[in-house]
Amino acid sequence: MQTMSLWQRILLWSLLAGSLVMAASLLYMRERAERRLADAADAYPISAPNDAPAEPVTLEIASDADGSITPLQATMTLPAESHARVRALLERLMDEYGQPQSPHPLHGGAAVDEVFLLDISDERGHSTGTQMAVVNLHGGFVDAHPSGIAVESLTLLSIAATLHDNMPGIAQVRFLVDGQQRDTLAGHADLTHVYLTSGMPVTPPASK
Amino acid sequence: MHSTNLPPYPTGAARNFFRRPFVFFCWSYVLLLAFLFSSQILHTQTRPSPAAAFVVVLDPAHGGADSGAHLSDGATEKDVTLALANRLRNLLEERGFTVIMTRNSDADLSDTQRAALANRAHAQACLLLHATSSGSGIHLFNSSLAPADATAPHRSFTPWETAQAGSITRSIALAAEINAAFSALTGRNAIPVTLGRTYLRPMDSLTCAAVAVEVAPLNAKDPHDRKEADSPDSIDRVARTLAWSLQQWRSHSTGAPQMDDSLNPAHADAGGKR
Numbered sequence: 089m090q091t092m093s094l095w096q097r098i099l100l101w102s103l104l105a106g107s108l109v110m111a112a113s114l115l116y117m118r119e120r121a122e123r124r125l126a127d128a129a130d131a132y133p134i135s136a137p138n139d140a141p142a143e144p145v146t147l148e149i150a151s152d153a154d155g156s157i158t159p160l161q162a163t164m165t166l167p168a169e170s171h172a173r174v175r176a177l178l179e180r181l182m183d184e185y186g187q188p189q190s191p192h193p194l195h196g197g198a199a200v201d202e203v204f205l206l207d208i209s210d211e212r213g214h215s216t217g218t219q220m221a222v223v224n225l226h227g228g229f230v231d232a233h234p235s236g237i238a239v240e241s242l243t244l245l246s247i248a249a250t251l252h253d254n255m256p257g258i259a260q261v262r263f264l265v266d267g268q269q270r271d272t273l274a275g276h277a278d279l280t281h282v283y284l285t286s287g288m289p290v291t292p293p294a295s296k
Numbered sequence: 297m298h299s300t301n302l303p304p305y306p307t308g309a310a311r312n313f314f315r316r317p318f319v320f321f322c323w324s325y326v327l328l329l330a331f332l333f334s335s336q337i338l339h340t341q342t343r344p345s346p347a348a349a350f351v352v353v354l355d356p357a358h359g360g361a362d363s364g365a366h367l368s369d370g371a372t373e374k375d376v377t378l379a380l381a382n383r384l385r386n387l388l389e390e391r392g393f394t395v396i397m398t399r400n401s402d403a404d405l406s407d408t409q410r411a412a413l414a415n416r417a418h419a420q421a422c423l424l425l426h427a428t429s430s431g432s433g434i435h436l437f438n439s440s441l442a443p444a445d446a447t448a449p450h451r452s453f454t455p456w457e458t459a460q461a462g463s464i465t466r467s468i469a470l471a472a473e474i475n476a477a478f479s480a481l482t483g484r485n486a487i488p489v490t491l492g493r494t495y496l497r498p499m500d501s502l503t504c505a506a507v508a509v510e511v512a513p514l515n516a517k518d519p520h521d522r523k524e525a526d527s528p529d530s531i532d533r534v535a536r537t538l539a540w541s542l543q544q545w546r547s548h549s550t551g552a553p554q555m556d557d558s559l560n561p562a563h564a565d566a567g568g569k570r
């Protein structure tokens with residue numbers, strides 16, 4: 089093997105040093121991006137900026153006693169981003185059900201993990217201008233949900249009707265639990281169906 | 297010569313036959329029986345007589361490892377639905393119904409097995425029985441499926457998952473019949489009724505007129521008089537009112553008048569227990 093000239097040695101060492109600097113900076117950038125993503129995920133849905141103005145919203149509140157759903161007017165600050173708006177709205181609805189005197193008591197803790205909005209297209213692939221909300225529920229909330237046809241159906245109808253009132257572009261809702269499809273909410277209401285937000289077939293109780 | 301000695305066969309035989317009244321009587325009797333028998337077969341094949349079996353399927357929901365809801369008093373839904381189904385079956389069989397139960401014991405049937413059993417029975421009514429601690433009174437549910445388009449082609453194939461769509465109009469009529477029976481209870485016997493629609497298995501796969509009946513505490517608003525769905529009083533009152541509504545359903549379906557009035561909720565003593 090021939091001995092390298094001075095210039096060749098300088099070139100080799102500077103290339104090695106350069107690659108080390110590049111590796112270090114790549115590692116640093118990757119860590120910074122991860123931190124930023126994690127921060128964004130933490131801040132993403134829960135709280136709206138305090139300086140955002142409070143908006144009027146309609147919450148469709150279920151009542152177990154008579155199987156009805158009644159609109160309740162409220163005001164709340166909503167994030168600008170649409171996924172975050174839906175999630176904040178549903179969290180507000182579920183807060184109502186967590187109150188001690190709730191007409192439809194649900195005490196399973198945080199209900200909504202994540203909401204995805206998908207454009208609905210027709211058979212030819214053209215956008216219909218409407219969206220499907222995919223609501224990913226927390227497994228803990230679902231496991232603690234009371235069991236019964238009426239009580240489970242009311243939860244789903246209340247969510248669908250509240251979305252319809254406040255985001256009319258959402259025409260369909262689909263429910264996942266911890267990211268997976270589940271057969272039923274708590275043994276009854278079928279979660280494999282897509283629920284339509286309009287024309288929900290709720291009949292008031294028979295008059296006596 | 298031989299031919300003249302022989303008796304003239306046909307006329308002679310016929311004469312002999314008709315000359316014997318006993319043989320003639322026997323043959324006529326056999327022919328009459330054969331005619332009656334064949335006409336009876338034709339009759340039963342073409343249209344059922346009014347007294348033909350009126351089949352009701354009762355599906356006590358849950359069972360086995362699937363306990364269903366846990367009631368406030370510790371009872372499990374699967375036991376309550378079976379007790380209610382047994383009581384209702386007795387009342388219906390006493391009144392001439394043919395009752396088919398999807399389960400008679402603590403068996404864990406799949407939704408597909410339940411639907412297959414019910415659909416094979418060609419029942420005129422299917423009741424899916426549930427119990428819960430949430431809400432109050434009786435919750436009646438029909439399927440959320442939209443009615444099947446009767447004019448659509450290829451109606452010979454019915455998708456299993458949505459078979460109920462073809463019977464939804466009759467199912468809603470059956471729910472109205474049950475609602476009317478419970479609404480006729482007044483005073484201390486009054487039981488509030490809630491009507492709704494939902495996606496529920498195996499109801500969506502049933503081809504019969506189908507209603508899910510969920511029994512909640514009958515008097516949930518009064519903590520001193522709250523009766524869980526498994527209380528003997530609740531099971532008895534609900535079973536009797538359901539049996540009456542099915543008697544009415546049979547009467548309206550077949551056109552036969554309702555002769556037995558013993559379960560009529562309008563006759564319930566307003567001051568006390570039925």
Ligand SMILES: [Zn+2]
Nearest residue numbers: 357364426427
């Ligand atoms: Zn049940």
